[in-house]
Amino acid sequence: MHTVWVRLNAVVFFSLSVLLVLALLASITSIPSILGDNGNPDHPMEAIVTKVGLNTFRSLRTSGGVDRALFSIDIEADFEPAFHWNVKQLFVFVVAEYETKKNRLNQVVLYDKIIESTDPVKTISVTDAVIKYSLISQHKDLRGRDVELKVYYDTMPITANMYMTTSEVVGRFTLPEEYFNMKEEKKRNTGGGGGGGKGGAERRKKRKREEAK
Incomplete structure (x- = not known):
């Protein structure tokens, strides 16, 4: 008589073998879906x-x-x-x-x-x-x-x-x-302080120096 552990071992490995076979069959049967109606691997089912x-x-x-x-x-x-x-x-x-x-x-x-x-x-x-x-x-x-x-x-x-x-x-x-920043453009267009005065002139000079590098 086989012991309980031997029988349990046989059942477990048989179950794993069945799962492996089922997984392989699932992979094989999904190939037509991957290839699409024309069966051409160069044109699979695509978004x-x-x-x-x-x-x-x-x-x-x-x-x-x-x-x-x-x-x-x-x-x-x-x-x-x-x-x-x-x-x-x-x-x-x-x-x-x-x-x-x-x-x-x-x-x-x-x-x-x-x-x-x-x-x-x-x-x-x-x-x-x-x-x-x-x-x-x-x-x-x-x-x-x-x-x-x-x-x-x-x-x-x-x-x-x-x-x-x-x-x-x-x-x-x-x-x-050309370099462009939408936020700065909006400020200049709305007179938000970014385009005029000393601060605006300094920013324009800095931008020109960066572009020249």
């Missing part, structure tokens, strides 16, 4: 990105020897098509890509969001969302630079390997040719 673009420039300034650009964006995208029964959640992020003298490719995450399978609405619709991180150049050469926007999302399945999907370029814009 429908309607709009990702610039809304408002907030500032383009030089600080600490580097250029920094801050702005807000609009996003309209439907991620329902990217979900199937084996998807737990998506980690979505919008990335700005641009080139500088120092670095051929710069990538900055502007916006991110987690969309879960239990969410009743699987869309992103935001207007005038201020970006999380500024665009930065190490050599004060952001002025006039072209910026491209792309949407990335990691698919996190219930059982299977994670994979990332990258959209084509969904938005483009060019940074201003």
